[in-house]
Amino acid sequence: xxxxxxxxxxxxxxxxxxxxxxxxxxxxxxxxxxxxxxxxxxxxxxxxxxxxxxxxxxxxxxxxxxxxxxxxxxxxxxxxxxxxxxxxxxxxxxxxxxxxxxxxxxxxxxxxxxxxxxxxxxxxxxxxxxxxxxxxxxxxxxxxxxxxxxxxxxxxxxxxxxxx
Numbered sequence: 001x002x003x004x005x006x007x008x009x010x011x012x013x014x015x016x017x018x019x020x021x022x023x024x025x026x027x028x029x030x031x032x033x034x035x036x037x038x039x040x041x042x043x044x045x046x047x048x049x050x051x052x053x054x055x056x057x058x059x060x061x062x063x064x065x066x067x068x069x070x071x072x073x074x075x076x077x078x079x080x081x082x083x084x085x086x087x088x089x090x091x092x093x094x095x096x097x098x099x100x101x102x103x104x105x106x107x108x109x110x111x112x113x114x115x116x117x118x119x120x121x122x123x124x125x126x127x128x129x130x131x132x133x134x135x136x137x138x139x140x141x142x143x144x145x146x147x148x149x150x151x152x153x154x155x156x157x158x159x160x161x162x163x164x
Contacts, residue, residue, distance in 0.1 A: 004045040005038035005088055015042070023051050029142025030055065033094050033104040033135035036143045041110065045085035049074040057136045057144035083127070086111040091130070102137035103146075128153040 003018035019042040021028050022035070030036040036055055043051040049071040056063050064070040074080055089109045097103040109130045114122040133148035 004042045004085060019043075023048055026054070029138070029140060030144075031142065033106045033133070033143055034090070036135055036145055037090070037106055037108060037133065038088065040145060041085070041088045044080065047075070047080050049080070055144050057138075057146040059136060060145060060147045062147070082115065083112040084115050086113055086126070104135045104137075104143065105132060106135070107132045 001015050003013050003015040003020075005019055006013070019039045022030060022039040023043060030039055040052060040055055043049075043055075052074060053067055053070055087110070089111070091107040091109060093106075095105045097105075107130070109128055112127045112129060114125045114127060129150055129152050131148040131150045134146045135143045136146045137143055
């Protein structure tokens with residue numbers, strides 16, 4: 001199967017050769033913010049809540065100690081059940097804090113399609129969510145997602161930060 005992240009620029013890249021090793025082996029850590037971004041996108045697209053949880057830094061406001069409740073919430077009220085993941089578009093290059101090379105940033109857009117679980121009034125609607133994400137290097141040498149500013153192109157929500 002082709003990998004949903006398609007960040008290598010090649011839509012023929014297979015999942016087994018791209019994001020699968022990160023999802024399948026806890027000893028393989030994302031080595032850059034881009035690795036975290038693409039592997040988390042694929043985990044959202046293919047409903048792998050454990051990987052989302054494992055790659056979320058404790059500094060992130062989404063982080064929860066109760067991992068079972070967190071996984072349930074990802075399924076029920078989170079992105080998993082409400083949207084189909086259409087594509088990931090990285091906007092620009094990774095950047096790093098000049099005073100702290102353990103803090104990185106990347107901006108991206110995710111194209112979603114609202115499904116029947118998102119509410120009848122927006123079902124089928126194409127939605128673009130844009131985020132500038134922050135990532136922190138872990139003590140083990142990998143990287144984790146630490147949060148970001150999310151905006152959308154949905155009418156009435158343009159240029160409003162959605163995740164306050």
